[in-house]
Amino acid sequence: MAPPFLPYGRQTIEDDDIAAVAAALRDDLLTTGPRVEAFEMAFADAVGAEHAVACANGTAALHLTMLALGVREGDVCIVPSTTFLATANCVRYVGAEVVFADVDPDSGLMRPDDLAQALSEAGPKSVAAVLPVHMRGDVADLPAIASLAESAGAVVVEDACHALGSALRHEGADALVGSGRWSSASTFSFHPVKTIATGEGGMITTPDAGLAERLRRLRSHGMVRPPGGDPWWYEMAEPGFNYRLPDILCALGQAQLAKLPRFAAARRALLARYLEALASLAPAVRPAASPPNSQATPHLMCVLIDFPALGVTRREAMEALKARGVGSQVHYIPVHSQPYYQARYGEKRLPGAEAWYDRTLSLPLYPGMDMADVDRVVSALGEVLGLA
Ligand SMILES: *Cc1c(COP(=O)(O)O)cnc(C)c1O
DSSP states (O other): OOOOOBOSOOOOOOHHHHHHHHHHHTSSOSSSSHHHHHHHHHHHHHHTOSEEEEESOHHHHHHHHHHHTTOOTTEEEEEESSSOHHHHHHHHHTTOEEEEEOOOTTTOOOOHHHHHHHHHHHTTSEEEEEOOBOGGGOOOOHHHHHHHHHHTTOEEEEEOTTOTTOEEEETTEEEETTSOSSOSEEEEEOOTTSSSOOSSOEEEEESOHHHHHHHHHHHBTTEEOOTTOOTTOOEESSOOOBOOOOHHHHHHHHHHHTTHHHHHHHHHHHHHHHHHHHGGGTTTEEEOOOOTTEEOOOOOEEEEEOHHHHTOOHHHHHHHHHHTTBOOBOOOOOGGGSHHHHHHHOOOOOHHHHHHHHHEEEEOOOTTOOHHHHHHHHHHHHHHTTOO
16 A cells, blocks of 8 residues: 655644534634633743734734734835745735845845845835744844844844744843744744644734734724723724634644644654755755754755756656655745736846745655654655655
8 A cells, every 4th residue: 555645744633632622612602702812822921922912824913913013005024035925915915015035045044134135225215124034944043133124223023934933042042933032023824734733823922012902903803892881882993804813723723732842843853854864865955954043843844956957857856756655845936026026026136035946845844744754755855856
Protein backbone atom coordinates (compact mmCIF):
# COMPACT_ATOMS: atom_id res chain seq x y z
CA MET A 1 0.00 0.00 0.00
CA ALA A 2 1.25 3.49 -0.86
CA PRO A 3 2.26 5.56 2.16
CA PRO A 4 -0.19 8.37 3.05
CA PHE A 5 0.07 11.66 1.14
CA LEU A 6 1.99 14.36 2.99
CA PRO A 7 0.59 17.84 2.31
CA TYR A 8 2.93 20.83 2.83
CA GLY A 9 0.98 21.75 5.95
CA ARG A 10 -2.11 20.64 7.83
CA GLN A 11 -3.94 20.91 11.13
CA THR A 12 -3.55 18.50 14.05
CA ILE A 13 -7.00 17.95 15.60
CA GLU A 14 -7.30 15.54 18.52
CA ASP A 15 -10.18 14.11 20.58
CA ASP A 16 -10.04 16.84 23.22
CA ASP A 17 -10.29 19.51 20.49
CA ILE A 18 -13.46 17.85 19.26
CA ALA A 19 -14.80 17.55 22.82
CA ALA A 20 -14.16 21.28 23.39
CA VAL A 21 -16.17 22.17 20.28
CA ALA A 22 -18.98 19.79 21.26
CA ALA A 23 -19.16 21.41 24.72
CA ALA A 24 -19.30 24.88 23.16
CA LEU A 25 -22.16 23.78 20.92
CA ARG A 26 -24.20 22.85 24.02
CA ASP A 27 -23.76 26.33 25.54
CA ASP A 28 -26.36 29.08 25.37
CA LEU A 29 -24.14 31.50 23.47
CA LEU A 30 -22.59 30.30 20.23
CA THR A 31 -21.04 33.73 19.66
CA THR A 32 -20.20 36.81 21.82
CA GLY A 33 -20.12 34.52 24.85
CA PRO A 34 -17.55 33.93 27.59
CA ARG A 35 -15.33 31.64 25.50
CA VAL A 36 -14.12 34.60 23.46
CA GLU A 37 -12.53 36.36 26.41
CA ALA A 38 -11.24 33.06 27.80
CA PHE A 39 -9.40 32.36 24.52
CA GLU A 40 -8.11 35.94 24.38
CA MET A 41 -6.75 35.75 27.94
CA ALA A 42 -5.08 32.39 27.31
CA PHE A 43 -3.57 33.71 24.08
CA ALA A 44 -2.25 36.90 25.67
CA ASP A 45 -0.71 34.76 28.37
CA ALA A 46 0.90 32.37 25.85
CA VAL A 47 2.67 35.14 23.91
CA GLY A 48 3.36 37.52 26.81
CA ALA A 49 0.95 40.21 25.53
CA GLU A 50 -1.00 42.79 27.53
CA HIS A 51 -4.11 42.49 25.37
CA ALA A 52 -5.43 40.05 22.79
CA VAL A 53 -8.45 40.58 20.53
CA ALA A 54 -9.90 37.57 18.68
CA CYS A 55 -11.35 38.04 15.20
CA ALA A 56 -12.63 36.22 12.15
CA ASN A 57 -9.28 35.48 10.44
CA GLY A 58 -5.75 36.78 9.96
CA THR A 59 -6.80 39.12 7.16
CA ALA A 60 -9.49 40.69 9.38
CA ALA A 61 -6.81 41.04 12.08
CA LEU A 62 -4.67 43.09 9.69
CA HIS A 63 -7.64 45.14 8.46
CA LEU A 64 -8.85 45.92 11.99
CA THR A 65 -5.33 46.92 13.01
CA MET A 66 -5.02 49.38 10.11
CA LEU A 67 -8.43 50.86 10.99
CA ALA A 68 -7.75 51.08 14.71
CA LEU A 69 -4.38 52.76 14.12
CA GLY A 70 -6.11 55.34 11.94
CA VAL A 71 -4.15 54.49 8.79
CA ARG A 72 -5.96 56.18 5.90
CA GLU A 73 -5.87 57.68 2.44
CA GLY A 74 -2.76 59.81 1.97
CA ASP A 75 -0.68 57.46 4.15
CA VAL A 76 1.94 55.02 2.97
CA CYS A 77 2.80 51.64 4.55
CA ILE A 78 5.89 49.53 3.96
CA VAL A 79 5.28 45.83 3.27
CA PRO A 80 7.85 43.19 2.27
CA SER A 81 7.05 41.76 -1.17
CA THR A 82 7.59 38.17 0.01
CA THR A 83 4.38 37.57 1.94
CA PHE A 84 0.77 36.52 1.53
CA LEU A 85 -1.45 39.02 -0.33
CA ALA A 86 -3.29 40.05 2.84
CA THR A 87 -0.31 41.94 4.34
CA ALA A 88 -0.45 44.41 1.43
CA ASN A 89 -4.19 44.31 0.80
CA CYS A 90 -5.05 45.49 4.34
CA VAL A 91 -3.25 48.75 3.52
CA ARG A 92 -5.42 49.24 0.45
CA TYR A 93 -8.62 48.40 2.40
CA VAL A 94 -8.17 51.68 4.30
CA GLY A 95 -7.18 53.68 1.21
CA ALA A 96 -3.46 53.97 2.00
CA GLU A 97 -0.71 53.12 -0.47
CA VAL A 98 1.85 50.31 -0.30
CA VAL A 99 5.57 50.70 -0.82
CA PHE A 100 7.01 47.22 -1.26
CA ALA A 101 10.32 46.43 0.42
CA ASP A 102 12.77 43.82 -0.79
CA VAL A 103 13.78 40.79 1.27
CA ASP A 104 16.88 38.72 1.95
CA PRO A 105 17.05 36.27 -0.99
CA ASP A 106 18.19 33.49 1.36
CA SER A 107 15.77 33.90 4.29
CA GLY A 108 12.77 35.62 2.67
CA LEU A 109 12.66 38.23 5.46
CA MET A 110 12.78 42.03 5.14
CA ARG A 111 16.12 43.32 6.45
CA PRO A 112 16.72 46.75 7.99
CA ASP A 113 18.52 47.83 4.78
CA ASP A 114 15.50 46.80 2.71
CA LEU A 115 13.30 48.90 4.97
CA ALA A 116 15.68 51.88 4.76
CA GLN A 117 15.55 51.64 0.95
CA ALA A 118 11.72 51.51 0.95
CA LEU A 119 11.54 54.46 3.36
CA SER A 120 13.72 56.53 1.09
CA GLU A 121 11.47 55.57 -1.86
CA ALA A 122 8.43 56.72 0.11
CA GLY A 123 10.22 60.06 0.33
CA PRO A 124 8.30 62.91 1.90
CA LYS A 125 4.99 61.00 2.04
CA SER A 126 3.70 60.24 5.50
CA VAL A 127 4.70 56.67 6.38
CA ALA A 128 2.07 55.43 8.83
CA ALA A 129 3.16 51.85 9.41
CA VAL A 130 5.82 49.27 8.68
CA LEU A 131 4.62 45.64 8.50
CA PRO A 132 7.47 43.14 8.94
CA VAL A 133 6.49 39.52 8.22
CA HIS A 134 8.07 36.76 10.28
CA MET A 135 8.44 34.56 7.24
CA ARG A 136 8.39 30.77 7.89
CA GLY A 137 8.40 31.47 11.66
CA ASP A 138 11.78 33.17 11.62
CA VAL A 139 11.70 36.52 13.37
CA ALA A 140 12.69 39.73 11.60
CA ASP A 141 15.29 42.07 13.11
CA LEU A 142 12.69 43.94 15.15
CA PRO A 143 14.97 46.23 17.19
CA ALA A 144 16.55 47.68 14.02
CA ILE A 145 13.23 47.78 12.15
CA ALA A 146 11.51 49.54 15.06
CA SER A 147 14.23 52.14 15.29
CA LEU A 148 14.08 52.91 11.54
CA ALA A 149 10.28 53.07 11.72
CA GLU A 150 10.42 55.42 14.67
CA SER A 151 12.78 57.80 12.85
CA ALA A 152 10.28 57.87 9.99
CA GLY A 153 7.38 58.56 12.40
CA ALA A 154 5.80 55.19 11.61
CA VAL A 155 4.48 52.45 13.88
CA VAL A 156 5.38 48.77 13.52
CA VAL A 157 2.69 46.12 12.96
CA GLU A 158 4.04 42.58 12.97
CA ASP A 159 2.39 40.15 10.58
CA ALA A 160 3.02 37.21 12.90
CA CYS A 161 0.75 34.74 11.08
CA HIS A 162 3.74 32.37 10.67
CA ALA A 163 5.29 32.99 14.04
CA LEU A 164 3.09 31.83 16.91
CA GLY A 165 5.55 30.51 19.50
CA SER A 166 8.61 32.18 17.94
CA ALA A 167 10.87 34.56 19.84
CA LEU A 168 13.75 36.95 19.30
CA ARG A 169 16.89 36.64 21.39
CA HIS A 170 17.82 40.12 22.54
CA GLU A 171 20.45 41.07 25.10
CA GLY A 172 20.55 37.52 26.40
CA ALA A 173 16.79 37.05 26.83
CA ASP A 174 14.03 35.76 24.54
CA ALA A 175 11.19 38.15 23.66
CA LEU A 176 8.14 36.27 22.38
CA VAL A 177 6.52 37.35 19.11
CA GLY A 178 3.24 39.00 20.06
CA SER A 179 4.57 40.53 23.28
CA GLY A 180 4.72 43.91 21.56
CA ARG A 181 8.20 44.77 22.76
CA TRP A 182 8.99 46.51 19.42
CA SER A 183 5.57 47.04 17.88
CA SER A 184 2.11 48.52 18.28
CA ALA A 185 0.35 45.30 17.35
CA SER A 186 0.93 41.75 16.09
CA THR A 187 -1.51 39.74 14.00
CA PHE A 188 -2.02 35.96 13.95
CA SER A 189 -4.02 33.49 11.85
CA PHE A 190 -5.57 30.14 12.76
CA HIS A 191 -6.03 28.90 9.21
CA PRO A 192 -5.54 25.10 9.12
CA VAL A 193 -1.94 25.29 7.87
CA LYS A 194 -0.87 27.64 10.67
CA THR A 195 0.61 26.54 13.99
CA ILE A 196 -2.78 26.25 15.70
CA ALA A 197 -6.03 25.87 13.76
CA THR A 198 -9.64 26.96 14.19
CA GLY A 199 -10.64 26.57 10.52
CA GLU A 200 -10.82 30.32 10.12
CA GLY A 201 -9.68 32.58 12.92
CA GLY A 202 -7.35 35.38 13.89
CA MET A 203 -5.95 37.34 16.83
CA ILE A 204 -4.40 40.74 17.39
CA THR A 205 -2.14 41.37 20.36
CA THR A 206 -1.10 44.82 21.55
CA PRO A 207 0.53 46.48 24.54
CA ASP A 208 -1.87 49.45 24.11
CA ALA A 209 -5.15 49.31 26.09
CA GLY A 210 -6.73 52.08 24.01
CA LEU A 211 -5.90 50.31 20.78
CA ALA A 212 -7.34 47.04 22.14
CA GLU A 213 -10.58 48.80 23.03
CA ARG A 214 -10.86 50.35 19.58
CA LEU A 215 -10.13 46.98 17.94
CA ARG A 216 -12.95 45.37 19.99
CA ARG A 217 -15.36 48.12 18.96
CA LEU A 218 -14.46 47.90 15.27
CA ARG A 219 -14.70 44.10 15.38
CA SER A 220 -18.42 44.42 16.06
CA HIS A 221 -19.89 47.24 13.92
CA GLY A 222 -18.33 50.07 15.94
CA MET A 223 -21.12 49.61 18.50
CA VAL A 224 -20.79 50.56 22.16
CA ARG A 225 -23.27 50.12 25.00
CA PRO A 226 -22.61 53.00 27.39
CA PRO A 227 -22.80 51.87 31.03
CA GLY A 228 -26.06 52.85 32.69
CA GLY A 229 -27.86 53.19 29.34
CA ASP A 230 -31.29 51.74 28.59
CA PRO A 231 -31.26 47.96 28.12
CA TRP A 232 -31.68 48.22 24.32
CA TRP A 233 -29.34 51.17 23.85
CA TYR A 234 -26.22 51.17 21.72
CA GLU A 235 -24.28 53.88 19.95
CA MET A 236 -22.00 53.94 16.95
CA ALA A 237 -19.29 56.57 16.66
CA GLU A 238 -17.67 55.05 13.57
CA PRO A 239 -18.75 52.16 11.35
CA GLY A 240 -17.06 48.85 12.05
CA PHE A 241 -17.46 45.33 10.73
CA ASN A 242 -18.68 41.94 11.82
CA TYR A 243 -15.27 40.34 12.26
CA ARG A 244 -16.16 38.35 15.40
CA LEU A 245 -14.82 34.87 16.16
CA PRO A 246 -17.66 32.65 17.46
CA ASP A 247 -17.45 30.85 20.81
CA ILE A 248 -17.42 27.52 18.97
CA LEU A 249 -14.10 28.42 17.34
CA CYS A 250 -12.73 30.12 20.46
CA ALA A 251 -13.26 26.81 22.27
CA LEU A 252 -11.27 25.05 19.56
CA GLY A 253 -8.61 27.75 19.64
CA GLN A 254 -8.17 27.43 23.38
CA ALA A 255 -7.86 23.64 23.18
CA GLN A 256 -5.31 24.01 20.38
CA LEU A 257 -3.37 26.71 22.21
CA ALA A 258 -2.87 24.38 25.18
CA LYS A 259 -0.87 22.15 22.80
CA LEU A 260 1.36 24.93 21.49
CA PRO A 261 4.42 23.77 23.48
CA ARG A 262 4.04 20.25 22.08
CA PHE A 263 3.31 21.44 18.53
CA ALA A 264 6.28 23.82 18.66
CA ALA A 265 8.64 21.12 19.93
CA ALA A 266 7.46 18.74 17.18
CA ARG A 267 8.02 21.39 14.52
CA ARG A 268 11.50 22.15 15.82
CA ALA A 269 12.43 18.47 15.93
CA LEU A 270 11.19 17.95 12.36
CA LEU A 271 13.15 20.99 11.18
CA ALA A 272 16.30 19.65 12.84
CA ARG A 273 15.82 16.31 11.06
CA TYR A 274 15.30 18.11 7.75
CA LEU A 275 18.52 20.09 8.21
CA GLU A 276 20.43 16.87 8.87
CA ALA A 277 18.90 14.95 5.97
CA LEU A 278 19.15 17.84 3.50
CA ALA A 279 22.93 17.94 3.97
CA SER A 280 23.02 14.99 1.54
CA LEU A 281 21.51 17.19 -1.22
CA ALA A 282 23.79 20.22 -0.68
CA PRO A 283 24.75 22.44 -2.35
CA ALA A 284 22.03 21.96 -5.02
CA VAL A 285 19.36 22.13 -2.31
CA ARG A 286 19.79 24.43 0.67
CA PRO A 287 17.41 25.15 3.53
CA ALA A 288 16.27 28.76 3.91
CA ALA A 289 18.71 30.77 5.99
CA SER A 290 17.71 31.78 9.53
CA PRO A 291 18.60 35.29 10.64
CA PRO A 292 20.74 35.54 13.78
CA ASN A 293 18.79 35.80 17.05
CA SER A 294 15.63 34.29 15.56
CA GLN A 295 14.29 31.53 17.83
CA ALA A 296 11.74 30.09 15.43
CA THR A 297 8.80 27.84 15.92
CA PRO A 298 9.05 26.84 12.28
CA HIS A 299 5.88 27.23 10.20
CA LEU A 300 7.13 26.40 6.69
CA MET A 301 9.99 24.15 5.59
CA CYS A 302 11.32 26.21 2.69
CA VAL A 303 14.28 24.97 0.67
CA LEU A 304 16.10 26.88 -2.05
CA ILE A 305 16.83 25.02 -5.27
CA ASP A 306 18.68 26.16 -8.38
CA PHE A 307 16.20 24.51 -10.76
CA PRO A 308 17.80 25.62 -14.07
CA ALA A 309 21.19 24.27 -12.97
CA LEU A 310 19.59 20.88 -12.27
CA GLY A 311 17.70 20.85 -15.57
CA VAL A 312 14.36 20.31 -13.81
CA THR A 313 11.57 22.88 -13.68
CA ARG A 314 9.85 23.57 -10.39
CA ARG A 315 6.58 22.42 -11.88
CA GLU A 316 8.12 19.10 -12.93
CA ALA A 317 9.64 18.70 -9.48
CA MET A 318 6.31 19.42 -7.74
CA GLU A 319 4.44 16.99 -9.98
CA ALA A 320 7.03 14.26 -9.49
CA LEU A 321 6.95 14.81 -5.73
CA LYS A 322 3.17 14.60 -5.76
CA ALA A 323 3.38 11.29 -7.65
CA ARG A 324 5.58 10.08 -4.76
CA GLY A 325 3.00 11.17 -2.17
CA VAL A 326 4.77 14.41 -1.22
CA GLY A 327 2.94 17.73 -1.32
CA SER A 328 4.77 21.00 -1.81
CA GLN A 329 3.94 24.66 -2.31
CA VAL A 330 5.57 27.97 -3.22
CA HIS A 331 5.64 30.78 -0.65
CA TYR A 332 5.38 33.38 -2.12
CA ILE A 333 4.92 34.96 -5.54
CA PRO A 334 6.27 38.50 -4.87
CA VAL A 335 3.20 40.62 -4.13
CA HIS A 336 4.63 43.63 -6.00
CA SER A 337 4.40 41.58 -9.21
CA GLN A 338 0.63 40.92 -8.87
CA PRO A 339 -1.33 42.51 -11.74
CA TYR A 340 -3.24 44.81 -9.37
CA TYR A 341 -0.10 46.24 -7.76
CA GLN A 342 1.79 46.44 -11.05
CA ALA A 343 -1.07 48.39 -12.58
CA ARG A 344 -1.18 50.70 -9.58
CA TYR A 345 2.52 51.29 -8.97
CA GLY A 346 4.21 50.28 -12.25
CA GLU A 347 7.00 47.78 -12.83
CA LYS A 348 9.37 47.48 -9.94
CA ARG A 349 12.44 45.33 -9.46
CA LEU A 350 13.00 43.73 -6.08
CA PRO A 351 15.90 41.37 -6.77
CA GLY A 352 15.89 39.70 -3.34
CA ALA A 353 12.17 38.81 -3.47
CA GLU A 354 12.54 37.63 -7.07
CA ALA A 355 15.60 35.49 -6.32
CA TRP A 356 13.80 33.99 -3.32
CA TYR A 357 10.73 33.24 -5.45
CA ASP A 358 12.74 31.63 -8.27
CA ARG A 359 14.31 29.07 -5.94
CA THR A 360 11.88 28.42 -3.10
CA LEU A 361 9.87 25.26 -2.43
CA SER A 362 7.95 24.47 0.77
CA LEU A 363 8.15 20.83 1.88
CA PRO A 364 5.75 19.10 4.33
CA LEU A 365 5.98 20.32 7.93
CA TYR A 366 3.34 19.72 10.60
CA PRO A 367 3.23 18.00 13.99
CA GLY A 368 1.48 14.88 12.65
CA MET A 369 4.64 13.91 10.73
CA ASP A 370 7.39 11.70 12.11
CA MET A 371 11.10 11.46 11.38
CA ALA A 372 10.59 8.70 8.80
CA ASP A 373 8.27 11.05 6.89
CA VAL A 374 11.05 13.65 6.75
CA ASP A 375 13.49 11.06 5.43
CA ARG A 376 10.94 9.97 2.83
CA VAL A 377 10.43 13.59 1.67
CA VAL A 378 14.17 14.24 1.39
CA SER A 379 14.87 11.04 -0.53
CA ALA A 380 11.92 11.74 -2.89
CA LEU A 381 13.31 15.24 -3.44
CA GLY A 382 16.76 13.84 -4.22
CA GLU A 383 15.22 11.45 -6.75
CA VAL A 384 13.08 13.99 -8.58
CA LEU A 385 16.00 16.43 -8.82
CA GLY A 386 18.31 13.70 -10.14
CA LEU A 387 20.58 13.92 -7.09
CA ALA A 388 19.97 10.45 -5.68
C1 LIG B 1 -2.22 33.15 6.60
C2 LIG B 1 -1.64 34.51 6.47
C3 LIG B 1 -2.41 35.67 6.46
C4 LIG B 1 -3.91 35.66 6.40
O1 LIG B 1 -4.54 34.90 7.36
P1 LIG B 1 -6.02 34.33 7.07
O2 LIG B 1 -6.41 33.78 8.40
O3 LIG B 1 -5.89 33.27 6.02
O4 LIG B 1 -6.87 35.46 6.64
C5 LIG B 1 -1.77 36.89 6.44
N1 LIG B 1 -0.44 36.99 6.39
C6 LIG B 1 0.35 35.89 6.36
C7 LIG B 1 1.84 36.06 6.32
C8 LIG B 1 -0.22 34.62 6.38
O5 LIG B 1 0.56 33.54 6.32
